[in-house]
Amino acid sequence: MGAGHSHGPKIDAGASPEARQARERAVAIAAVLTGGFMFAEVAGGLVSGSLALLADAGHMLTDFASLVLAWLAFRLARRPSDWRRTYGFDRFSVLAAFVNGVSLFAIAAWIVFEAFHRLGEPGEVLGGLMLWVALGGLAVNLLSFWVLSRVEEDDLNVRAAALHVAGDLLGSVAALGASLVIIFTGWTPIDPILSVLVALLILRSAWSVVRESGHILLEGAPAGFDGRAVAADLVAAVPGVAQADHIHAWSITEARPMATLEVELAPGHAPDPVRRAVKARLAERFDVGHATVEVRPPAGSGEEQHEHDHAHGDHAEVLGQ
Template sequence: MPEHDHNHEELSGNRFFWVTILNVVITIAEFIGGALSGSLSLISDAFHNLGDSVSIVFSYAANQISKRKQNARNTFGYKRAEIIAAFVNSIALVLICVFLIVEAVKRISHPEPINGTLMLIVAIIGLVANLLSAFLLNAGSKSNLNMRATYLHIMSDALSSIAIIIGGVLIDLYNWTLADPVVTMLVALYIIYESIPLVRQTFRILMQGAPDIDYEAIKRDLLEIDGVFSVHHVHAWSIDETNIIFSAHVNLHDMKISEAQPIYSEIAKLLKEKYHICHVTIQAETTRGEHEDIIYDRGNDIP
């Protein structure tokens, strides 16, 4: 493993740990603040944070599992652990937002007196802690779906804190108790909007969906390699968001294995450098299947 990647993984693990600590502190503060101020909004957000704490621990565990080496039990390694965690966390985030919308509707129907000042103080503390957590995870969220899911959880918490702050100010100044549930609903809808693409991307990877690469361009490039005259029965799938696996049948002129080996190397080099494919499996044939389509289909998933 390259040193940069190793340092990145260690850094990710350390950041997950500190984000977990911060989130637990926020949860406790909001439960206490909600009980003392009578703010259902704070208590609801405390449950939200409690769920996030569990999801962050889950993400951290997946991050550690993903570092395990390949073995006879998992020949492609354990990187899918983070994809599973990202999928579960993003689904959980959508469900939490739906719950918050339901609770907001209830608060609109049955408003209750709230201590806006205490609510405001606790929300500000929560916002500061959430922004610090978001800062810790921001870099990794750009290249790691697991950290992206956790980052979205934290950002949803930060936005919830902002909503509570706005609600607290409006309650203190104008006694407008409807402000909190209205802003909460808007924030929840935004988080759902941000989470859906993550759900779709992780689900596609888990379903062995093909990565977004140009197969016809790959075929054209392979046919330009001296000795290759047909390409068919191609499969491609992703282990995680960065590692692509590729297999194909290629038709070669009749030759010795030692003569075919340089062609294999040239194919692997082309696919790695131009299409960023990390693992290539080639099955060499002479005339078998030479007229078949590049994507093999006989009406079943895996012939």
């Protein structure tokens, strides 16, 4: 019986150092733009009395946090794995995403609570100031999105950051729309109403982030990976595989799936070619580039009985120590 171990690439393994630096730099620029304007939007919301601006500032705060965490993930990914962290630091980005998602729930809850309070006790909103601040936020978000879209390609980290900024664009549009309604009609309830819509957008993003990151942290199977389908496929597609079982799959990050499994040889096949073929099939058909495959002899063979007795002997010896 033998075991094989295959190391798959990290998320960014195929990118050149220049490309990785460009992505890291783009995320840093977007974080500075978003974080800098967030303070201006908070000040504008407090002075103008606009909840929509404050809601958008809250959304920008979560975007700023996600951009900083994305930047930190790039920085930490440079560090090599060691004996204590054999998978390196890629999982940090998943943990950061989970924390960021939970914080989104708290911010959305505050926005909804404040909106109902404002609807019951409407206050004055300075539509003109609100309009200029909303326009500034829209410009900053458009610039940030443009910077990120230039280097997005297939990098999940940058793609997630770009999606956050795209969501914030909607918040800026909502604040802009509310300011125009207030300027031309004086109807201030539009401000808390649109802020609730922004909160709902935040909750939708938050639920998606928490669900996906929590699934990875709980060692759930990668998306689209069904152990039953994998077992049937290996038996049908790989010559020499009589049975596949004890299949376990999880992910370090969304782009780094892992798997362990056992395969039973068909009579007349050697273990090493079958092991290599199984790994190749897992990578090609199921996008699992990091797999540990253990091969056992055909059922009913004398070699299988020898392996069984040897394993039980080792177990008894350990228990007797």
